[in-house]
Amino acid sequence: MAALTRSMPGFPRVLARLFAIQAAWNSERMQGVGFGYAAEPALRALEGGAGGERYRAALGRQCAFFNAHPYLAGLAVGASVRAELEGAPVEKMERLRGALCGPLGSLGDRLFWASWLPACAAIGIILAAFGAGMWAPLAFLALYNVGHVVARVWALRAGWRRGAMVALALSAPPVRLASRIAAPLAGVAVGFAIPVAFARQTAGAPLWAYASAAGGAVLVAALLRLGLIRVGAATVCAVILGATWVLGMLWF
Amino acid sequence: MSWLEVAIVLAMGTLVGLDQASVPQVMLSRPLVAGSLGGLAVGHPLQGLAIGVLLELFALETLPVGGARYSDWGPGSVAVGALMGMHWNGIEASALLGLVLVAVATAWVSGWLILAVRRLNVGDVAARRSALDAGDLGAVLAVQRAGLLRDAVRGLGLTAVALGAGDLVHHLLETSWRGPQWPAQLALVTTSVGVALYAGWRLAGLGRHALWFVGGLGAGTVGALLWLR
Numbered sequence: 001m002a003a004l005t006r007s008m009p010g011f012p013r014v015l016a017r018l019f020a021i022q023a024a025w026n027s028e029r030m031q032g033v034g035f036g037y038a039a040e041p042a043l044r045a046l047e048g049g050a051g052g053e054r055y056r057a058a059l060g061r062q063c064a065f066f067n068a069h070p071y072l073a074g075l076a077v078g079a080s081v082r083a084e085l086e087g088a089p090v091e092k093m094e095r096l097r098g099a100l101c102g103p104l105g106s107l108g109d110r111l112f113w114a115s116w117l118p119a120c121a122a123i124g125i126i127l128a129a130f131g132a133g134m135w136a137p138l139a140f141l142a143l144y145n146v147g148h149v150v151a152r153v154w155a156l157r158a159g160w161r162r163g164a165m166v167a168l169a170l171s172a173p174p175v176r177l178a179s180r181i182a183a184p185l186a187g188v189a190v191g192f193a194i195p196v197a198f199a200r201q202t203a204g205a206p207l208w209a210y211a212s213a214a215g216g217a218v219l220v221a222a223l224l225r226l227g228l229i230r231v232g233a234a235t236v237c238a239v240i241l242g243a244t245w246v247l248g249m250l251w252f
Numbered sequence: 253m254s255w256l257e258v259a260i261v262l263a264m265g266t267l268v269g270l271d272q273a274s275v276p277q278v279m280l281s282r283p284l285v286a287g288s289l290g291g292l293a294v295g296h297p298l299q300g301l302a303i304g305v306l307l308e309l310f311a312l313e314t315l316p317v318g319g320a321r322y323s324d325w326g327p328g329s330v331a332v333g334a335l336m337g338m339h340w341n342g343i344e345a346s347a348l349l350g351l352v353l354v355a356v357a358t359a360w361v362s363g364w365l366i367l368a369v370r371r372l373n374v375g376d377v378a379a380r381r382s383a384l385d386a387g388d389l390g391a392v393l394a395v396q397r398a399g400l401l402r403d404a405v406r407g408l409g410l411t412a413v414a415l416g417a418g419d420l421v422h423h424l425l426e427t428s429w430r431g432p433q434w435p436a437q438l439a440l441v442t443t444s445v446g447v448a449l450y451a452g453w454r455l456a457g458l459g460r461h462a463l464w465f466v467g468g469l470g471a472g473t474v475g476a477l478l479w480l481r
Contacts, residue, residue, distance in 0.1 A: 019276035024399030026373035033377065033384065033395045040389065056387030063384045063392060070277060113315045114455055117279070121308055124284045126472075128305045130479065134297055137285045137304070145278050183455075184464040190312065190452040191468020192475065194445060197309055199476035201441045209434065213441040220446025225453050233313045233450060234323055234360040237443045241353040244439035248346055251431025 008081060008160040010041030015156055017041070018074050029065045035077060036063030042081040058084040061093065068101050069108020071151045076100040078159020079166040088164070096164060103170060107179070112148070115182035120144040122186075122193035129193075129200040253294060253338055260293040261334045262411050268326030269407015273316060273366060274400055281326030283307035283355070290333025296340040300333030303348070307332075307355050309444040312451035314359075321363045327407050328358030331414035335422060345436035346429040350421035352440060358414040365410065369402045 008014065021034035039062045044050040046058060062080060066073070076097060083093045124140030132139070158169035169175070198217070202210055220240075224233055253261075268289065272281040279285065283304045291300015311325045332351040336343065376398050377384065383391035429436075456465035 020274065020396065020400070022277070023274045023403075024373050024376070024395045025273065026370050026377050026399075028374050028377050033392060033399075036384075037392050037396050040392070050389075059387035059389065059392065060385045061387075063387075109315075109317055113317055118312055118451070118455060120279075121282060121284060121312060124282075125305055125308055128284070128301060134288065134301065137288045137301060140282070140284055141279065148278065183461045187452070187456045187461050187464030188468035188471070190448070190455065191465040191470075192472035193468075194448050194452060195469060195472035195476045197305070197448065198441065198445045201306075201437075201445070205437075209438065213438055213445070216438070216442030217446035217449055220442060221449035221453060224447070224450040232360075233310070233447045234356055237310060237356050237447060238353065238360070240439055240443050241349055241356065244349060244435050245346075245353065245425070247435055248349075248425070248429045248431045251429075 008042055008078065008156070009045035009085075011156070011160075013041035014038055014077065014081070015074070015153065018070075018077065018152055018156065021070050021073050029063070030067035031070070031073060032066045033063050035066045035073065035080075036060075038073075039077050039081050039084075043084060045085060061090065064094070064097070066097055066101060068104035069112065071112055071148060072104045072108040072155045074152055074156030075104060075159040075166055075169060078156045078161070079163055080159075082160050082163040086163070092164070096166075100166065103167070107170060107175070111178055111182050112151075115186040116144065116147050119182075119186040119189040120147075122189035125193040126189075126196050129196045253334070257294050257334070258415070261290060261330060261415060262408055264289045264293055265327040265330040265411025265414075266404050266407040268330055269324065269362075269410060270400065270403050272324045272326050272407075274403040281324065283311050283325045283329040286326045286329035287333035287336070290330040290335075291337035293330075294334050294337040296337035299336040299340045299343075303332055303336045303351060303355075304329055306348075306352060306440065306444055309448040310352075310356060311359075312448050313454075321367055323359035324362035324366060324410075325355070325359045327362065327410035328355040328414040331355075331358070331411050332418050334415065335418045339422075344426070344429070345433040345440065346425045347422050349436040349440055350425040351418050352444075354414055354418040354421055358410055358417075362406070362410050365406050369399075369406055372402055373399050 017038040021031050021038055024033045025031060036059055040059060043055050043058045046052065046054040048054050066076065068076060080093060080097055083096065120140050120143050123143060124136045127139055128136035159166050162169050202213055220236060224236065268281045268286045271277060287304020287307060288297050288301040291297040307325060307329050314323045316322050332355045335351055376395050380391040380395060452465055456462040
């Protein structure tokens with residue numbers, strides 16, 4: 001199937017609706033209903049128009065189970081919409097949707113949740129620690145959302161253009177490059193932010209306080225990472241902070 | 253805090269609650285932003301930013317992966333950011349500890365509430381299953397709207413509870429903390445930096461990516477020594 005050059009009908013509305021693909025997330029269809037909601041403006045181009053027989057059948061199909069990273073779900077939406085408009089066999093469309101869930105989920109989680117988000121958050125922390133004031137959260141939002149929005153737009157366009165060959169888009173050079181540099185970038189940024197944040201919080205403190213705080217932080221990190229305590233980080237924090245509170249109240 | 257400020261804080265908390273997983277996921281829900289928004293609501297964004305940065309260290313550990321249960325830091329951060337802004341002329345470490353504890357507890361509870369919202373969404377989908385399968389646009393819109401409404405109520409409720417709890421805790425600690433402030437400061441630094449270190453370590457893993465993380469730690473230490481001391 002050759003790459004398509006004409007634009008998707010209703011592209012701006014489909015793109016806007018993709019931002020709400022998780023609005024009704026549930027364990028039965030996961031993002032399914034949101035998927036159908038996002039694809040709907042493009043399905044109006046089917047023969048019979050909105051409300052026609054083909055439109056209703058397509059919308060019903062596109063509301064079936066689906067789950068992937070929300071920023072990359074556009075790849076599947078674009079490909080599915082193209083398949084509907086070209087009248088592809090139903091089994092082929094269903095196979096395509098199902099096959100995309102895993103790769104889009106794992107790629108998106110690796111690129112965004114485990115890399116781009118912590119990297120940008122760390123940059124925000126660093127800027128704040130160095131006195132950037134409100135520029136810190138603004139820089140975080142700007143930087144993060146450039147990557148975020150570019151990904152959404154690219155995904156929807158690539159899915160529409162590639163159609164059933166959408167898997168080729170996942171091995172495109174920009175995606176391969178992003179996959180290579182994402183984790184190292186996050187590692188460096190988060191690593192840099194930690195001592196900077198520590199220094200900012202302990203500014204002016206005596207040496208014993210530095211040592212105690214640093215030792216305590218390393219101990220907390222080690223206990224959590226090595227699985228020596230079987231509760232989550234939030235519980236550990238609540239226990240330490242709560243215990244300190246009690247200590248402070250009872251101090252004598 | 254005036255009623256107008258309370259209303260603005262609640263509205264912001266609702267929006268950041270929606271942003272976490274429903275719409276539009278542009279990371280307004282991150283503490284760095286949400287705390288600043290809370291402070292901005294009462295006219296003191298920098299104070300909100302200060303607690304937002306501290307909470308962001310905790311939130312580095314949170315990965316909002318699909319169906320898993322994860323903490324939602326947004327509503328709690330907005331509430332405590334606003335409370336920090338109310339005390340713009342200074343806050344003791346003990347009171348700050350209390351606000352952080354409220355934010356941590358709120359984030360933890362919100363994770364369970366997200367699951368509850370999703371269970372209600374399942375009920376909605378089940379009730380409209382045949383209409384959805386038949387391609388009824390009205391059913392699709394109804395399910396989407398209901399999901400958004402439930403998540404909005406979740407965010408609003410959490411913000412309100414965090415605001416009330418934070419105010420109470422702040423008052424309690426101000427009036428009854430008897431010890432010096434250093435244990436509170438120590439606990440805050442230890443937990444926040446400890447969780448951030450754990451988060452970074454977990455993300456880096458044990459392979460060659462860990463070298464990048466260690467390199468970042470080294471560079472950050474040099475940077476901190478040169479510019480922040």
